[in-house]
Each structure stands twice: as structure tokens, then as C-alpha cells.
Amino acid sequence: MMPNPAEKYRPFPQVRLNGRRWPTRTIEKAPIWMSTDLRDGNQSLIEPMSIAAKLEFFEMLVKIGFKEIEVGFPSASQTDFDFVRKLIDEKRIPDDVTIEVLVQSRRELIERTFEAVEGASKVIVHLYNAIAPSFRKIVFNQSKDEVKALAVEGTRLIKECAAARPQTHWIYQYSPETFSMTELPFAREVCDAVAQMWRPTPDHKMIVNLPATVEAAMPNVFADQVEWMDRNMGFRDSIVLSVHPHNDRGTAVAAAEMAVLAGADRIEGCLFGNGERTGNVDLVTLAMNLYTQGIDPGLDFSDIDAVRRVVERCNQIPVHPRHPYAGDLVFTAFSGSHQDAIRKGLAQRVPGTMWEVPYLPIDPADLGRSYDAVIRVNSQSGKGGSTFLLERGLGFTPPRRVQIEFSHAVQQITDASGAEIGGDAICELFKREYFDAGGPVSRVDVSTLSVFGKRVTVAPPASTMSGDAYAQTVAAALGVDANVNWFETAVTASGDTAAFVGCRVGEGQTRFGVAVHANPALAVADAVVSAVNRSGRVAENVRQDEAVEA
């Protein structure tokens, strides 16, 4: 038994915020994105990235469209230092991309950081220190004033180093680490003191980044905290307000979205939610959530599988099969009713119109995914799933009656195996069931049929004869008391004729026959042969009908 939580954990305090505005707002444009894959993400890996891996990742981030990329913590890691130098020395940073580097409030670390970025045209220098009560008390044994002084002193040192290097465009970022667990007035006090030292202007803004270093409350509470800061912080018109959610409660995406409603201009996170513990907020999900609301995220995930491959290789962590937008299974339906709805939605889709396919919040094609995996069949599936795969594999849609009958054959197999059945196997099963049903009746050539080896001649149909009438003629010619009681045709994707007949032999049940042929008359004849053989009653009826000899 787990301990009584009421005796062990405190509920997170609510924020007293009168007339909160964020719940009534909507997001109308994408925030500024900052990828911290190469810093926060990298710091959380079992095996941090090599320079080669960082470079591959960096180039991919640029290709996706990130304009701000935190490339490392150069004063803490020689690999990061060398990587940053490589980017600068080899002129690998596009003009419209700004690199960012993290540093703590210590002179030697700040000086080392400026060494790392020397010569870059534009840099965000990112200072952080922990300010929440538990850190003040347990980790650092520092008073509020000491914590604030550390932030201000770090800012002063960075200002001094930046002033000495006017050839670089410097942007300053301050993160009150553990913001979300800090008393709001104190968080404001520290941020205001830092801004007071940096002196940002509307033309030369600084970034104040509010981390949920450990996600400790519901996303609405974080939104309240952000709105409180948005309302109460000094220098607001000279500050880019940023958030940095982590995902400890599994609600980082919601927290980030609500934070934007609450006034955040910028979001820091990682692709597919990599990052310390449960991860940083997932920038892929955030961007694609906007996209599905009709808002251009400014990030290009049109080949999501290629992005995923690079991330998996560099991070050495697989992306979950149910990851929104990118997982292997996220565009796959196994359940029968879902498959039926998706199949209908895709079939009725008119290109160029608004997307409206049940159970698919986004067109997989927009992410470079094919429709092949959309429907997969196992014992939970219905006729819709098999039909979708038949349509794709054989190029025609069997009529509903055949679909229902065939789905029983599929069900028998999936029930027995307990496993999935693939598209190729479904098509083979269909061919075996209907095209190669086998039995005493066969077609020998265009006008000759064989019944237990005895040849029967059926003249090809006159051009005025309907397919239905010809099916009746063929059935009658067999001399086995076969009656066609249902008939349909379709044109396949390759222009052949698919013929479907329902046929009753003697007093037996109606059985269906299916055939495909370039010659419509032969498709009809073959479909009748298929139905009669599938009836399983030919021998019985031949014995009664002396006209045909075995």
C-alpha cells in the first residue's frame, strides 16, 4: 500500500489572480520557439551527444526552421565548448539563426562562456540560478537577498563582458530556475532587479524565461503564475516573456499552451519531449497542435519520420509508438468502427477542402506519412479494415454483402492466431476464397466450361445482353440447378471488370462469387464459376440431374 498522501504531500497553492484573462483568450499565432535539445535535452542523456551528433542535430533544427537554438553549456563541458567553437569557426550558423549558451553566475564561468562564443554575430547569453524556497533552504542555504544578489551580479558580469565585445549582437536571457515553485512576488523581485541591471529597451529586449523546472501543479496554475508575471513584472514592454515547462505531471504541453494564453511570447523545449526526468515540453506536439488549428507553426515537420530518425539516433532514445503525430501507431486504427469511419472519411474526401476525416485529427500526408498504416487488421477489426486493405491491394471495393462474408473469414484467422493480418495476406486470402475457390466447375476458354470434366459450351454474350442476363445464362448452362439471384460489377483501378454474383445451387444457401477480368463477359462467367464452386453443393445436384455426367 502506498502511504497516505494527505500525510505526505502538500497540495500546490492556488494563485490569487483577480479577473484572470487567459481562459478567455485563443492562440492566434505561433510563439517564438527555442530548441534546447542540444543543452537541456543533451544534459539528460545517458550518453551525451558527440560533436558529430550535435552537428547533425543542429543542422536538422535549422532545416526545420528553428531561429533560436541553445547549443550547449560551454563552461561546463569541453564537448560543448568545442562544438560551439566549431559552429562559429566553420561559419555553420545561418544569418537568421541565433545560438544560445547557458551559464551560471560565476565570473570564471562567464568568461569561459564568452571565449566559447567569441566571434559569433548574434548570441543569447542565458544566466540561471535557483530561487525557490526549497533550494534556498536545502541546497544553497542562502537568503532571498543572497539569491537575488547572485542573479544581479551574474547579469552585471555578463553586461561587462558583452560591452567589451561590441562586434557581437548580444541578447541577454535570465531564468529564475524553479520559478513555478517560487513565491510570485519574490520571482518578480529577482527578475525586476536583473532587468534593472541589464536595462533592456523595447528595441533591445531581454528574455525572461520562466521555468517549471519541476512541474508541480496543474497547467491552469502555471498559466496563472505566468499571467501574474505578465501583469506585474517591470520593463514588460522591453521583455520577451518565455516559458520552459518540464513534464513531471505529464501536462507540459497543456501548461505551455495555457502559458501562451497567459502572455508568454516564447517557448523553450525539446523535440519529442526529451529532457531531464519526464522531459522538457515537446515542441513537435506543440507545433503540430497549432497546425491542426489552422495556425502556421513556422516549423516544418513535413518529413516527420526523417526528423524522428535523427533524434532517435542522436539521443539514443526511441520515440514512443503512441507519441502524438510521430509514433508508429498514431495513424493506425485497429477497431472495426474506427476503421469503417476512416475508410468512409478518406473515400469521401474532396482534395482542396477542409480536412474532415473521423478519428484522424491530421492528414498523415502532411507529415510525410502514407495511408498504408492507417488501417491495420486484427481480431478487433471489422469489415471496414479488410475492405480498406483490399481496395488498396486489389484496386476495387467489394460490395457490402461480400465485405460482410469475407470479414468472417478474416475474423477466423485473426481469432485463431491472435495476431495482426497484413494487407498482402488479406488480399491473398480474398483471392483464395473467391478467385481460386476450386471445385468441379472451371472455365476452359472463352466459350467452354467444364463441369466434372464434361465440356459445356456457352456462347459469348451479344452486345445487347446485360451482365446479369449473361450470368443467368452461364449458370443455366452448367446444368447444376444454379440460379443467380444477385449481380453487381465494378471497374477496378486498372480498368478491368470486377464481377460479383450471388448464386443458389439447388436448395442451398446463396453464396457469392467474385472474379476480375479485362474482358467483362469472362469476369461474369468466372464469378458464376466461383459462386457455384463455393456453394459446395454441385456434386449433390449433379447426381440428381442426370443430364450432366461425372
Ligand code: KIV
Ligand atoms: O529547467 C530549468 O529550470 C532549466 C533552466 C536552466 C532554464 O533548464
Ligand code: ZN
Ligand atoms: Zn530545464
